[in-house]
Amino acid sequence: GENVEQHPSTLSVQEGDSAVIKCTYSDSASNYFPWYKQELGKRPQLIIDIRSNVGEKKDQRIAVTLNKTAKHFSLHITETQPEDSAVYFCAASRSGGFKTIFGAGTRLFVKA
C-alpha cells in the first residue's frame, strides 16, 4: 500500500544551524506534498506545500525540494531558532480526492 517514510525521527541542532528532514513516498501518482509543524500540545499546522509541477519552493527560512524521479522530498530550515522546535510531519497525496499519507514525524530540537 501507499507509504511515506520520514527521516530522521529525532534531530537536534544548534541555534543558527540548518536542519534538513527527508521523506520518501511509494505512490508514483502522488502530486501534492505538504509539511505540517506541531508544537507541543497543539494541533498540526500547515507550514508549506509543494506540487509536482515545481522542484523547489521557499518561504522565508523554510524551503522544500521535490525529486519526482527518486520519489523523495525534503524540508530545509535555515538559521534555526528555538521556536522552530516542534514535530514536523511530511505527507503525500494525489489530487482528485485520495487521502493524504503522513510520515511518522521528526522531532526537532533547536538548542539555544
Add this chain to the structure above:
Amino acid sequence: DARVTQTPRHKVTEMGQEVTMRCQPILGHNTVFWYRQTMMQGLELLAYFRNRAPLDDSGMPKDRFSAEMPDATLATLKIQPSEPRDSAVYFCASAELNYGYTFGSGTRLTVV
C-alpha cells in the same frame, strides 16, 4: 482565520462508557478527516468523508468506533464501549478536496 472547532477539548471517562467527539469543519470545506494521535503511532487516519459521504473508515475498529456526518457543519466520532487503549488525542481536520488540511485543537481522551 477560519477554524475547525472540536468539542470537548478534554474528556476523562470510565472504561465501558460511550464517548462522543464533535467537529465543526470550516464552512465550504468538503472533506473531513478523523485522526488519532498517540506517542507511539503518530497520526493515524481513522475515517474520512467527502461531501458528507464516508469514503474510507478502514482505519477504525468497527466493533466499537463509528463516524458520521449528519450535516455539513457537524462530524461525530463515537466510541462505545470505550477502553483504556483508546486513550489518545483525536483530531478532526477539514480541507477543500485533499489540499492543505486545517486541524482542530483536538480532543484529549483518557479512559480509566
